[in-house]
Amino acid sequence: MSDTNEIIPQKRYFKGSTDGKRPLHHDPLGKARSDYDLIVIGSGLAGLTAANVLGRAGHRVALLEQHYNFGGLATWFKRRGGHVFDISLHGFPIGMKKTCRKYWTQAIADSIVQLDGVRFDNPQFSFDTTFTREDFTDKLVDVFGLERAQVEGFFDALRKMDFFDPSDETTGELFERFFPGRNDVHRLLMEPISYANGSTLDDPAITYGIVFSNFMSKGVYTFTGGTDQLIKAMKAELVKNGVDLFNSVEVERIVVDQSPMGERRVRGVMANGRFIAAKAVLSNANIRSTITDLVGPEHFESDFLERARAVRLNTSSCQVYMGLREGTEIPFITDLLFTSTRPTFTSEALCDFHGESRTFSFYYPKVRPHAAPRYAIVSSTNARFEDWKDFDRAAYEVEKSKLERDTLASLERYVPGVAEKIEHVETATPRTFAFYTEHPAGTSFGTKFEGLPISAELPDQVGGLFHAGSVGIIMSGWLGAANYGAISANKVDAFLHALAHEAASEAAQS
Structure with a gap:
């Protein structure tokens, strides 16, 4: 039995970019x-x-x-209270199943499943979608009032794009060619891709066309089991194939x-x-x-x-991770929610410091069926490293707290009373990504x-x-x-x- 006066050393918790790396x-x-x-x-x-x-x-x-940890940005972290947060799990195209089957294992490919729901909600339109070409075509015709031939022509043009296309057309010019003056249509087509890779209307149309066509194939997919199970399976396969991991x-x-x-x-x-x-x-x-x-x-x-x-360099992200207390739950809202209070759309405004647009990824117990039922929600906002890099520690914490409050207020619109169920909130900024990935300017x-x-x-x-x-x-x-x-x-x-x-x-x- 230890002496009651013995000093028990406290476990040191290193807070990322503010405290540095844990000594080896x-x-x-x-x-x-x-x-x-x-x-x-x-x-x-x-x-x-x-x-x-x-x-x-x-x-x-x-x-x-x-x-x-292994995985780069395809990774996870754990916090006290049984919380597990994925950095970037939602979502990817169906082509990921073929890629994992070919270069990894059938078991990994079989764990890739389609999201049950994707929702858009902003002042210009609001609806749920399966995020497929067929459903987007129906929405553009029935909700936005476009001609079906016009929409089909746009999707056909995207499918024909390749790396050897000599065109210097920008994405904005592409949109104007098919849907002139339709800012609401531009928003629907561009917003999710900007969240996926940071592209803007000024980038080459080819960078938009290839990515969007991949997603438009058969919807958006995720990995059942969470990123921790994915990387665990990948590490096992690497070791099996003789790769030394350090x-x-x-x-x-x-x-x-x-x-x-x-x-x-x-x-x-x-x-x-x-x-x-x-x-x-x-x-x-x-x-x-x-x-x-x-x-x-x-x-x-x-x-x-x-x-x-x-x-x-491209832009980065801010993410707010929210974990619900054990035993609490929320109803199914959607898997992926693109939400904004901005009246109109510009891709550059997605990166505004404390902007009005964000994506919520909802992690229900179905994401980790092997574990005890838990709920988590991750909010993502595109961001610029320059807006965050020069804050001193006190100002940095103030701005992160404001981002957390704004995020919770936005989330309450869709899940009333959720704030009372959340016991862990944590924020990552471009400074966080720069620290953990060692990429310049946190270029996620x-x-x-x-x-x-x-x-x-x-x-x-x-x-x-x-x-x-x-x-x-x-x-x-x-x-x-x-x-x-x-x-x-x-x-x-x-x-x-x-x-x-x-x-x-x-x-x-x-």
């Missing part, structure tokens, strides 16, 4: 090899998928993640050798102060950070570097469209250096990230096979 008390790389075929930096869905594809192909792969590992530098003839090739990484050799490195970090911080500008041609520095939506060719051309600059991440808006979201990871993995596989063939030829000649 072990060596995360203690079981790492000295060399690998491939090192993947970052465990977003692109990095995870690339690692799994290449591990399955028989390559020796290590995945290094600076956070304690969290809490900070990669300081991608090491590059340069020959007297100017040829540049990856040699490995410096991580937690240790060098680990690798034939190839795939970065799942932000493309600009990869070039300027991890590799270094001295290893790139001047014209490429100039183009890379011109890549614009990656880069603008010009980031895509920079990402794709990286191996041309440095042999063995590859990238997979949220670039070009199109690659934002779960489906785009996972597919881009698979695309990059195929390039890495071809590179590693070429190296093996080259080594075999040299051995045969000697």
Whole structure:
């Protein structure tokens, strides 16, 4: 029995960007090899998928993640009282089922289910939708009074868009071409995509068309079991395929050798102060950070570097996480609610500091059927890092508290009395995302469209250096990230096979 005067140490709680990271008390790389075929930096869905594809192909792969959790923004966190919050689970297109079946497992694909409801509510229109082409067509005809041929022509034009389309038409110009002067129609078509990837009416129409067409296929889907079960299943599959997983590992530098003839090739990484050799490195970090911080500008041609520095970062998000007390419940409202009190629509206004527009994701017990029945609600608002970055600690907390009050007031309009049932409220801002992801300016939506060719051309600059991440808006979201990871993995596989063939030829000649 302990002495009653014994001082019991209090558990230290580190509050993200305000308190910094929890100190390490072990060596995360203690079981790492000295060399690998491939090192993947970052465990977003692109990095995870690339690692799994290449591990399955028989390559020796290590995945290094600076956070304690895997998944990037496809992750979760827990709080006292049994609360579990998903960072970004709602929602993604049906194509995610095919992607998970092909690059992961049938069991993961089978856990992807369609949302039961999506609702829009703003001063210009209010209705529920299945978020399919058929239902959107009916709404545009019956609610907005458009001609069916006009609507069908718009959707057909989107389906024909591809990466090789030379058109420089913007999304706003596309809308005006089909639905001139119809701000309400523009709102319906653009608002959910802006929440999904941060795009605006001024971005290229192709960035809108491909993403919207994916969603319009058969509605919006989510993962039954929550992100914690998804990442648990993905980690198990990675281990099964021989991938070494290491969290809490900070990669300081991608090491590059340069020959007297100017040829540049990856040699490995410096991580937690240790060098680990690798034939190839795939970065799942932000493309600009990869070039300027991890590799270094001295290893790139001047014209490429100039183009890379011109890549614009996209915007970020604020999220308010609300957990209901155990034993309390709310009726089914919808799964995904796009709500706003703004009289008219502009995509830029979605990012307004303490703006009037937000998306509510409702997490009912059906999301985690394996667990005790609990309810959670997450509010998302698009945001700009510049609006949050310069507050001192006191002012920062004041602004977060205001965001929480505004969010609860908005939620009460749809779920009267819900505030009395909520026992945990927590807010994440662009500063939070910048801290946890180490992306510049908390860019939860990656880069603008010009980031895509920079990402794709990286191996041309440095042999063995590859990238997979949220670039070009199109690659934002779960489906785009996972597919881009698979695309990059195929390039890495071809590179590693070429190296093996080259080594075999040299051995045969000697």
